[in-house]
Amino acid sequence: MTRTETARPAAAGSVEVRDLTREFRVRNGLTVRRLTAVDHMTWSIAPGEAVGYIGANGAGKSTTIKMLAGILVPSTGEVTTCGLRPVKDRRRLARRIGVVFGQRSQLWWDLPVRESFGILAAIHSLSRGQERARTDELVETLDMGDYLGTPVRQLSLGQRMRAEVAAALLHRPELLILDEPTIGLDVLSKQRLREFLVRERAEHGTTLLLTTHDMGDVERLCDRVLVVDHGRLAYDGTLDGLGRTVGAxxxxxxxxxxxxxxxxxxxxxxxxxxxxxxxxxxxxxxxxxxxxxxxxxxxxxxxxxxxxxxxxxxxxxxxxxxxxxxxxxx
Ligand SMILES: Nc1ncnc2c1ncn2[C@@H]1O[C@H](COP(=O)(O)OP(=O)(O)OP(=O)(O)O)[C@@H](O)[C@H]1O
The missing domain is CATH 3.30.70 (Alpha-Beta Plaits)
Incomplete structure (x- = not known):
């Protein structure tokens, strides 16, 4: 944590999920059936932890993350993110978390990267000084200097992902949620992004929750792994333990x-x-x-x-x- 930061609340970056369930109604022709995407899950993440949330396609990872971020309403059960109720306190929560969905951009497609950062800084009510200091820091550590003036739509995938992560971290959130942050990136871009995240955590004590299909992400970034299988928690422990459990x-x-x-x-x-x-x-x-x-x-x-x-x-x-x-x- 930097000296300039104000003291963080006790629940800084924590996540608590109790008996959390989310169902969807899926229409198939004339019939409608219920699909349980997240099925009575209970787990928690302590401030400062780095957790990999993994599972096969359709296991329920994105659905869970959307509920943590207040984008989706749970069907039943409870979720508390940074001590707040995500849907009810969504605006307050937005100031305390950063979210990156690999497939979806939070940047303005036709604007230069710098202008997207400016808009986000205004949304988060950063002062000019805070905006400048934080942007400079992120631009330097993520090596984005060459394309700050480039419209987002002209960026390569690796460049855009760096810009997405920077955008999510601009307001120095307590919790960073990343959904498939390295998907489609080349080896060097992956490595850069991982190194940056390790450093960001070490310097600011940011809690990290990431979904990924890349074991390298988990290995380099996470202390703990949660495995979700058909909406249920199948494993909670270290990566080594996971490897041992299944003999990987x-x-x-x-x-x-x-x-x-x-x-x-x-x-x-x-x-x-x-x-x-x-x-x-x-x-x-x-x-x-x-x-x-x-x-x-x-x-x-x-x-x-x-x-x-x-x-x-x-x-x-x-x-x-x-x-x-x-x-x-x-
Ligand atoms: N809005 C929705 N309406 C209906 N079904 C949905 C909706 N969103 C997700 N689902 C279903 O819920 C289940 C869990 O989906 P989810 O996106 O959470 O999985 P995931 O683990 O993130 O998968 P992936 O690794 O492919 O991203 C899937 O069967 C999916 O089809």
């Missing part, structure tokens, strides 16, 4: 100097070979061994020119959780 594997991909038959090394499972054995993939359980140990074992046998470590895919992890849930209830 990582994959070491090695490029060899010479073609070689399928590599068999202790602690790893040969997945596939390509290029006549020049590139090989080995799966390993990060709870049981490390990438360094597997690589050392490979290097004893062959000369390695290059390597990559593939993270477990979030969909894969989530699928495994469903499989476990299905077998434990059958």
């Amino acid at each position: 594997e990582r994959v070491l991909i090695v490029d060899l100097a010479e073609p070689h038959g399928d590599l068999e090394v202790p602690g790893a499972r040969h997945l596939r070979s390509e290029g006549g054995g020049l590139r090989q993939q080995l799966a390993f359980d990060p709870a049981a061994t490390t990438a360094a140990r597997v690589l050392a074992a490979v290097s004893e046998r062959v000369e390695v020119l290059d390597l990559t470590i593939a993270e477990p895919d979030v969909e894969d992890v989530v699928r495994r959780i469903y499989e476990r849930a299905a077998t434990s209830t059958s």
Whole structure:
């Protein structure tokens, strides 16, 4: 937290969800059926935590987030965001949270980025001085100087996402909610955005809640993971714990100097070979061994020119959780 900031209230950035349910009426021809998108969920997030909210397509993530932000009304149950009732206190809440929906822009499409920031600063009643100081800080850390004068519609996806995140953080919210912040970004843009978010949290103690299908986001940014499955909470804990719970594997991909038959090394499972054995993939359980140990074992046998470590895919992890849930209830 910076020295210039005023003390934050006790509930700063917290979220509390109790028995939260949201149903939709879905029309199919002449029939209307009820769909439970969020199903009696109970969990909370403490001030300053960084939480990944993950689950398969249609699991109920966006619906939950919309209720936290006051965009959707719960069917039953309770939600408290930063100590406020999101729908009733929506305007007060808007001053205390920042929301980025990857697919939807909060910027003015035809205006230069700088002007969008100016409008948002006015909406949040920032003084000229506050606006300038905060914009300068965000422009520098997010490296946006080159396109501040460019209309939003002309920005690349990576540039626009940086501008979206800056827009959401302009008023220095206690809670930042990001829905798929890195979707469609190239590796460098993802890395930049993640580094920025890590720094922002460290400096301002901002609570972070993000939905993502990219395990890298969760790994780099989150202390805790909530997994949602068909509107219900399926897991609450650390990412390591999640990997252990479902036995999520990582994959070491090695490029060899010479073609070689399928590599068999202790602690790893040969997945596939390509290029006549020049590139090989080995799966390993990060709870049981490390990438360094597997690589050392490979290097004893062959000369390695290059390597990559593939993270477990979030969909894969989530699928495994469903499989476990299905077998434990059958
Ligand atoms: N306005 C709506 N009307 C009817 N059904 C809806 C509405 N919004 C969401 N749903 C349904 O609710 C369920 C949960 O949707 P939601 O968008 O919350 O999922 P999600 O986990 O965010 O998925 P994704 O990862 O694809 O974004 C889905 O079956 C979806 O079709």
